[in-house]
Amino acid sequence: MVGKAISVNKALDKAVALKHPEKIHEAMRYSLLAGGKRVRPILCIAACELVGGDESAAMAAACSVEMIHTMSLIHDDLPCMDNDDLRRGKPTNHKVFGEDVAVLAGDSLLSFAFEHLATATPLGQVSPGQVVRAVGELARVIGAEGLVAGQVVDIDSEGAADVGLEQLEFIHIHKTGAIVGGGTDEEVEKLRKFAIGIGLLFQVVDDILDVTKSSEELGKTAGKDLVADKVTFPKLMGIEKSREYAERLVKAAKDQLVGFDQEKAKPLIALVDYIAYRQN
């Protein structure tokens, strides 16, 4: 996994060059190369390999997924949204570059993700038709059914008492899941379920860490969810039950991988454990 994260970092560094106007590109690179966990791109590559593709076939898509993820973090951190000062242990994008540049850097990463996917995917390995489908999938990750919907529901449900678990799942499944592509329809469906499961797992663990760790340990502001009166798993079911729920999600995710080449499934199994047992 470390090896994959390194190749993803290299590819991201190369993909977003310092062009004119420099400040915008600096702002894009600042957040994109801030040392994220790269869980999403690694998931993308591992899923591609699981169904028989090469890392090189998935690298452009993997970078695009990370660009989309990063842009949503930049915009979510803005004062008019979650108003966060700290992200990945560093000042947030708008703290360094100003709100205007942060909005534009996010917009730039969003559009560049699509440009990169469409132009940098090796057409020798991936057919134009597959790339077009991947573009559609990428659009759904961020769009009004995806990350944006999650953030809208997040904003809307702050302080609201009548939010049920189902809605909470809706928020986070859409927020983190459904990124995978390639393979047969049946494989894609299994991987979709897997991705939705680990997306949810990711969020449950995030919620637990938010109440059990310090800002220093997390690299971002801890206890934020409580202050913002956000609906979280620990709040709905308590910390112990949240931990049990996370364990069930770990098992369910691994079950989706039964039936695949177990050698190729190893990176994904490692990813599940990483997401479940990380400390920040």
Added chain:
Amino acid sequence: TPSSTAQFNLRTYWTALIQEINHKLDESIPVSYPHRIYEAMRYTALDKAAKRAPPVMCITACELFGGHRTAAFPTACALEMVHAASLIHDDLPCMDNDQVRRGHAANHVVYGEDMAILAGDALFPLGFSHIVSYTPRELVPETRVLQVIAEIARTVGSTGMVAGQFLDLEDGADAVDFIQEKKFGELAECSAVCGGLLAGAIDDDIQRLRRYGKAVGILYQVVDDILKEKANSRRNDEEEKSKGKSYVRVYGLEKAKKVAEDLRAQAKKELDGFENYGDKVIPLYSFVDYAADRGFSVGA
């Protein structure tokens, strides 16, 4: 210029096409859960006062090369979605801080800043997914679809419209040419090019569309600056003067007029290269004259 241009009624052509585009756009952004975000997206994207210049340009360029309108509609709608997204973000308090857009309250004034940012963030990808889902594959091969996607993504991105907006925010009076080219030339260029790509035009023709589209887009804005300056000098509106980079403010009225004339000539020169396509090129000529003369008003 073909003599038949005079007979061609741009207003009728444009009005009919706008109705069709508005109908398609309405269908392409249905309201679903969570409702508020879709309402915010629709508020700006379906604004009745919009002139729909990018989609009209795209469809007309597609038809020039014998492409069918059906092939161009999804991309035409996508262009209007990304256009709306960039307008919503440009109007934000931390950007141009505009309260009014097309005579209505700006998106963030109605829905709040947070929702306005998200509405923009949702409209960009909706544009791309709309192209992917609805472009008829029997009319447009997938390699062409990818070219269109890359073209739009580059246009709205960090070296295109974002670059223009950024330098506009900085005090870049010496960069007014660059700003106008990026903020207004790029989208028109992209719209014309996408139309050509969808119809399967050859590279030389795509390049010609590129130069034509860019010239028309900048021309439209320079003329806007000239008209605004004239209106302002009558009203002596000092406040209005401080906003944005105006071509007239930087170069003076005389030079602006000269630039407008040059752009008009340049755009038409490019179209002269399409003489083989007969009458189908007429709407493209009339866009140039409209951008320069504003002979009538478009939109509701």
